[in-house]
Amino acid sequence: MNKDELKKILTDSDFQNLVKKVSSISLVFTAAILIIYYAFILLLAYGKEFLGQPLSEGSATTVGIPIGIGVIVAAWVLTGLYVYWANKNYDPMVKLLREKFRR
Amino acid sequence: MKTITYLWAGLLTISLPSLAGNEAIVGMNPVAVAFFLFFIAATLGITYWAAKRSRTATEFYAAGRSISGFQNGLALAGDYMSAASFLGIAGMVATKGYDGLIYSIGFLVGWPVIMFLIAEPLRNLGKYTFADVVAYRLQLKPIKILAALGSVAVVILYLIAQMVGSGKLIQLVFGIPYELAVVIIGALMITYVLFGGMLATTWVQIIKAVLLLGGATIMTIWTLAKFGFSPESLFQSVKETAGEKWLQPGGLVSNPIDAISLGLALMFGTAGLPHILMRFYTVPDAKEARKSVFFATGFIGYFYILTFVIGFGAVVLVGLEKITSIGKGGNMAAPLLAQALGGDAFLGFIAAVAFATILAVVAGLTLAGASALSHDLYVGVFRKGESSEEQEVKITRVAVLILGITAIVLGIAFKNQNIAFMVGLAFAIAASTNFPALLMSIVWKRFTTAGAVASMATGLFLSVVLIILSKTIWVDILGNPEPVFPYKNPAIVSMTLAFVVGIVVSLMTREPEAEEKFEEMKVRKYLGIGAE
Numbered sequence: 114m115n116k117d118e119l120k121k122i123l124t125d126s127d128f129q130n131l132v133k134k135v136s137s138i139s140l141v142f143t144a145a146i147l148i149i150y151y152a153f154i155l156l157l158a159y160g161k162e163f164l165g166q167p168l169s170e171g172s173a174t175t176v177g178i179p180i181g182i183g184v185i186v187a188a189w190v191l192t193g194l195y196v197y198w199a200n201k202n203y204d205p206m207v208k209l210l211r212e213k214f215r216r
Numbered sequence: 217m218k219t220i221t222y223l224w225a226g227l228l229t230i231s232l233p234s235l236a237g238n239e240a241i242v243g244m245n246p247v248a249v250a251f252f253l254f255f256i257a258a259t260l261g262i263t264y265w266a267a268k269r270s271r272t273a274t275e276f277y278a279a280g281r282s283i284s285g286f287q288n289g290l291a292l293a294g295d296y297m298s299a300a301s302f303l304g305i306a307g308m309v310a311t312k313g314y315d316g317l318i319y320s321i322g323f324l325v326g327w328p329v330i331m332f333l334i335a336e337p338l339r340n341l342g343k344y345t346f347a348d349v350v351a352y353r354l355q356l357k358p359i360k361i362l363a364a365l366g367s368v369a370v371v372i373l374y375l376i377a378q379m380v381g382s383g384k385l386i387q388l389v390f391g392i393p394y395e396l397a398v399v400i401i402g403a404l405m406i407t408y409v410l411f412g413g414m415l416a417t418t419w420v421q422i423i424k425a426v427l428l429l430g431g432a433t434i435m436t437i438w439t440l441a442k443f444g445f446s447p448e449s450l451f452q453s454v455k456e457t458a459g460e461k462w463l464q465p466g467g468l469v470s471n472p473i474d475a476i477s478l479g480l481a482l483m484f485g486t487a488g489l490p491h492i493l494m495r496f497y498t499v500p501d502a503k504e505a506r507k508s509v510f511f512a513t514g515f516i517g518y519f520y521i522l523t524f525v526i527g528f529g530a531v532v533l534v535g536l537e538k539i540t541s542i543g544k545g546g547n548m549a550a551p552l553l554a555q556a557l558g559g560d561a562f563l564g565f566i567a568a569v570a571f572a573t574i575l576a577v578v579a580g581l582t583l584a585g586a587s588a589l590s591h592d593l594y595v596g597v598f599r600k601g602e603s604s605e606e607q608e609v610k611i612t613r614v615a616v617l618i619l620g621i622t623a624i625v626l627g628i629a630f631k632n633q634n635i636a637f638m639v640g641l642a643f644a645i646a647a648s649t650n651f652p653a654l655l656m657s658i659v660w661k662r663f664t665t666a667g668a669v670a671s672m673a674t675g676l677f678l679s680v681v682l683i684i685l686s687k688t689i690w691v692d693i694l695g696n697p698e699p700v701f702p703y704k705n706p707a708i709v710s711m712t713l714a715f716v717v718g719i720v721v722s723l724m725t726r727e728p729e730a731e732e733k734f735e736e737m738k739v740r741k742y743l744g745i746g747a748e
Contacts, residue, residue, distance in 0.1 A: 114739070114745065114746060119736050119739055122739050122743075122745075123735060123736075123738065123739065128739075128742075128743075131742060132738060132742055135742060139332045139333060142328070142331075142332040143328075143329065143332045143333055146325060146328040146329060146332070149325075150321070150325045150479065150483065151476070151479065153321065154472070154475050154476055154479050155472065157318060157465050157468075157475060158471075158472035158475055159472070161464070161465050164314075164464065164465050165463070165464030165465060172448060172451075173448060173451035173452040173454070173455040173460070173463060174447065174448050174451050174463070175314070175451075175463045175464055177314055177463075177464065177465055178314070178317075178451070178463065181314070181317045181318070181321060182317075182521055182524075184321050184325070185320075185321060185324055185517040185520060185521060186517065188324050188325050188327065188328050188513060188517060189510075189513045189514050189517045191328050192327065192328050192331045192509055192510045192513045192514075193510055193514075195328075195331055195332060195506070195510075196506055196507065196510045199503075199506055200503075204503060207742070207743050207744065210743055211743060211745065214745075216743070216745045
């Protein structure tokens with residue numbers, strides 16, 4: 114790839130649009146997992162009673178169990194949503210740009 | 217290759233009669249031994265097949281980039297779920313209850329971070345190691361030296377922990393002497409990696425992941441069947457036998473700072489583990505890399521939910537007294553539960569699965585360490601990036617041998633040491649040394665060589681020193697009355713400062729060339745144009 118070709122791609126409005134989209138989506142998803150996980154950690158530190166109470170009157174299952182398993186499931190669901198987004202939006206844009214610049 | 221196989225058969229025949237040991241919980245378990253031999257035969261067969269396909273550097277380091285996203289997802293899960301996850305977390309749930317789940321959540325949440333920040337750029341920008349990405353637009357030599365140091369430090373610590381843990385496990389389960397167990401594991405992993413490279417390592421990891429997930433699933437269903445498939449009635453029994461404390465968060469998170477520090481190390485350490493990052497080069501493109509993380513997260517998350525049931529099942533069906541009397545920290549909870557469920561035959565199967573688990577992890581670690589020594593240090597630093605393929609693969613094989621033998625020797629040397637802190641330290645180093653430099657090199661235009669070097673050096677130095685000054689080593693091992701550093705995990709200080717130092721030093725220096733290259737790098741990073 115020579116400098117002119119690179120410049121062409123870098124100044125292309127579709128490419129700049131793609132960079133903006135991908136960066137913001139990855140930021141949003143990263144923020145989501147950070148918030149979920151550290152909310153859980155802070156809940157552990159300051160909300161032990163809440164997590165330790167029975168889920169319903171007389172049950173052995175505590176509130177913390179579904180919440181903990183929920184964090185695991187949430188992590189997986191987030192990766193799934195990202196893959197779904199990327200397959201639907203990121204890949205077609207890449208394909209389009211690569212065709213446009215015959216790469 | 218053939219001679220190696222014969223040698224193995226010979227060694228095992230000789231060692232089988234000496235297997236009987238009164239310490240073992242299985243002793244001479246025919247199912248375990250049969251399974252064990254079958255696994256070894258199958259993996260050596262794969263190694264023989266892979267050896268023909270491991271000639272070029274790309275084949276040796278990256279399995280010719282021929283692994284699919286789904287296969288790589290399984291292999292990543294196989295690379296990540298160590299014996300520590302299987303035995304350690306099930307044991308923690310058994311002996312501490314809910315706190316074990318907190319640990320496994322920490323081990324899982326690093327994966328989405330890899331997905332959103334690292335996987336695709338890593339695949340598009342690098343060749344064989346994560347150091348390729350850090351050095352992409354910075355000066356090769358200093359970056360490669362430090363990144364290799366960080367990688368080797370993580371790999372060696374992780375390897376020792378695996379070796380010692382597995383030697384003890386095999387000694388306990390099969391009654392083989394500890395030293396022999398370590399030698400067997402070391403020799404097998406050297407064989408896989410030396411001859412079969414990444415291709416053999418990948419398939420060993422895939423088989424192991426299938427075995428481990430299958431074994432854990434059977435155990436979970438079997439356990440739940442005893443409670444009418446109602447988790448509630450399992451928890452009810454736990455409450456009756458161990459007390460309701462088991463179902464509540466306990467002492468693991470007593471200090472929020474400590475909890476956050478551990479959380480940082482687990483979360484961002486995962487995204488800085490060289491053997492995990494290396495796996496992303498085995499898939500053909502960024503799209504498959506992305507798919508791998510989705511599958512890996514699913515498999516690992518599912519597995520951790522299973523270990524939660526297995527740990528509680530052990531509390532009720534085996535009993536706490538028995539669990540804590542055999543093996544420290546409840547590590548034998550899962551094997552003992554297998555025995556309680558399906559007698560010695562099922563125990564033999566689970567023991568063999570644990571053995572396969574260890575092998576897959578140490579093979580991945582050895583390959584990652586060897587690639588840091590040969591691809592990063594030898595080719596990147598001594599040959600300034602100029603080396604023939606044959607030469608590079610040759611050097612890697614030498615590095616595999618050196619690392620493998622080192623792991624065996626250290627595994628034996630650390631036999632009676634408390635190594636519990638080692639995996640924690642490995643994660644702390646990965647989070648403080650590798651992750652900040654890798655992330656900033658991918659996303660920050662103004663990042664400079666001086667900044668990267670300062671960041672990695674700070675992360676490595678601080679994580680090691682602070683661990684030494686913390687309770688685990690300063691008090692428990694060195695016998696001082698009070699720890700100098702108050703937290704169990706150094707990540708909150710060492711990782712934060714690695715970022716701060718990297719940013720400050722980068723702002724104080726200018727590297728116009730690197731900035732210009734960052735712009736050009738975008739095309740490859742987002743479109744994969746020019747990616748290998």
